[in-house]
Amino acid sequence: MTAAIPKPPRILIADDEQAIRDEFLRVLCPVASNERCDKELVELKAELFGRSLEEATDRFEVAQCRQGDEAIEAVMEARAAGRPFHVAFLDVRMPPGPNGIEAAAAIRKHDPDIYIVIVTGYSDDDPRQMAGKIPPADKLFYLLKPVHARELTQLARALNEKWKVDQSLKRQQQELERKVAERTASLLRVNEALEKEVSERRRVEEALRKSTKSAQLLQKIAIAANQASAVDEAMQACLDEICTYTGWPVGHAYRLPENGATVLVPTRLWHLDDPDQFETFRRITEATQFRSGIGLPGRVWQSAKTAWIVDVTKDRNFPQSKLAANLGVKAAFAFPVLIGEEVAAVLEFFSREAMEPDDHILHVMAQVGTQIGRVIERKRAEQT
Helix, strand or coil: CCCCCCCCCEEEEECCCHHHHHHHHHHHCHHHHCCCCCHHHHHHHHHHHCCCHHHHHCCCEEEEECCHHHHHHHHHHHHHHCCCCCEEEEECCCCCCCCHHHHHHHHHHHCCCCEEEEEECCCCCCHHHHHHHCCCHHHEEEEECCCCHHHHHHHHHHHHHHHHHHHHHHHHHHHHHHHHHHHHHHHHHHHHHHHHHHHHHHHHHHHHHHHHHHHHHHHHHHHHHHHCCCHHHHHHHHHHHHHHHHCCCEEEEEECCCCCCCEEEEEEEEEECCCCCCHHHHHHHHCCCEECCCHHHHHHHHHCCCEEECCHHHCCCCCHHHHCCCCCCCCEEEEEEEECCEEEEEEEEECCCCCCCCHHHHHHHHHHHHHHHHHHHHHHHHHC
């Protein structure tokens, strides 16, 4: 089975003289005027001379136009149909429509790949001015009439080969861009996966760090509480350890008397990183008792649960802020010391900065509250 003859390169001729167009057709497309070139002859020629079928055909598909506007329309239609012209030969003067220069400029806007040859019989036409109007310069050529057949054929062949090379390079460039885009997308996916893995690892490491730190805190408090000879000693150790654990500068304890009193009584048990800075806050706090539900300690007493205040200076249920404009504290949390379901004491802690709630800290503090509650329960049992 013999191979099909490929479609010949397409060339556009625009000239207002029929004789010129006929001569272009005779030179560039001899098959159109002489039917001797049949399929078997073309294939034999290709086999004998070792050339491709397209090269062996030695002809072009030629379209003709009389005016510049016809040439512009032909280029647009060919481009839209997916069968663009490789080369366009345009006469400079084609009255009454646009001349060859104007037509070439319009054609270039619609087809950036086409090679344009300006054909003129006037030597006063300046090629440099033409190149300035119809860029790029490497796709614009100048041919002076009268045109010799061999010169015309060689130019048409050369420009056709350049067009094919351009298209091959364009396809290679597009393929390269596609591969680069795919590779970039693949690298982005890998990078995202790595970032997720790193983020997850950091999250796990942070959780492990917190868990280890919390376990160490509970162990230290348990040891200190068991070694304490009195409840106050155990609670003082608890205040100190929790302030070290959190990095917060202030810790204080409230106690609920055993005689059925209805108020929380402030103790003189404190942890103060800077006693002078927090002197006003300490003095006001030690003079303030809380009923159930009032202030941070009262809320914890009422609910028997941990509580957090982002900024005590903006909290309506924080009485101390009404007594002093600058207490030196912002964020606060507190937790109950429980004996079973009974609240025996409330421990509160303060930071210099406003802070959002930390659920992990609150969870650990709830365990500390239960731990200290067992110490108080044991001490009470020893006293009886």
